[in-house]
Amino acid sequence: MAKKNEASEPESELDASNDNKPEVVEAENENETLQNELAKALTEAKVHQEQYLRTLADMENLRKRTQRDKEELAKFANENILREILPVIDNLERAVEHAEQAESNDGLFEGVQMTLTQFSQLLDKFGVKPVDAIGQPFDPAYHQAMGQMESDEHPVNTVVQQMQKGYQLNSRLLRPAFVMLAKAPELKENDDADDSAEEQ
Numbered sequence: 001m002a003k004k005n006e007a008s009e010p011e012s013e014l015d016a017s018n019d020n021k022p023e024v025v026e027a028e029n030e031n032e033t034l035q036n037e038l039a040k041a042l043t044e045a046k047v048h049q050e051q052y053l054r055t056l057a058d059m060e061n062l063r064k065r066t067q068r069d070k071e072e073l074a075k076f077a078n079e080n081i082l083r084e085i086l087p088v089i090d091n092l093e094r095a096v097e098h099a100e101q102a103e104s105n106d107g108l109f110e111g112v113q114m115t116l117t118q119f120s121q122l123l124d125k126f127g128v129k130p131v132d133a134i135g136q137p138f139d140p141a142y143h144q145a146m147g148q149m150e151s152d153e154h155p156v157n158t159v160v161q162q163m164q165k166g167y168q169l170n171s172r173l174l175r176p177a178f179v180m181l182a183k184a185p186e187l188k189e190n191d192d193a194d195d196s197a198e199e200q
Contacts, residue, residue: 089123149181
């Protein structure tokens with residue numbers, strides 16, 4: 001009987017070890033599943049972090065761009081109204097020129113001169129400055145050529161006459177100067193040669 005009991009004990013130990021095998025396999029499967037889920041969660045977290053950083057950078061760029069646009073708007077907000085004022089200044093300048101030639105309208109001349117000075121101060125206050133033209137080399141960024149004049153005194157393509165002043169607003173061109181450019185005078189020798197050919 002004792003032998004029978006000894007023989008039955010190893011069978012029960014085998015049964016117990018067989019019973020533990022499914023639990024070990026199940027624990028390993030669960031561990032593997034958890035590791036897969038962790039890896040997946042870490043990947044998603046990395047993707048979300050990259051998206052967050054991109055969004056943060058986009059928001060910073062948008063903030064800077066908005067600030068730049070706001071500053072630019074404030075800087076050039078008066079552009080249209082100032083463009084409308086320029087013809088008034090042109091007319092005042094013409095009136096001063098005619099009054100200088102007439103020599104009899106002292107009161108008109110002084111009044112218009114004062115108004116013109118006041119307008120110039122107003123424009124200067126808002127950052128409007130005249131474009132240098134007379135005596136300057138022609139610059140298509142600031143000058144608009146209306147024609148050419150023969151000149152011995154000035155180099156070719158130099159502004160010799162200004163028909164209408166140009167203006168800049170904070171270094172941006174508001175209106176180009178309308179100018180006449182110097183050109184080399186035609187040689188009279190050619191004319192003399194043509195005359196002598198006609199005489200023969």
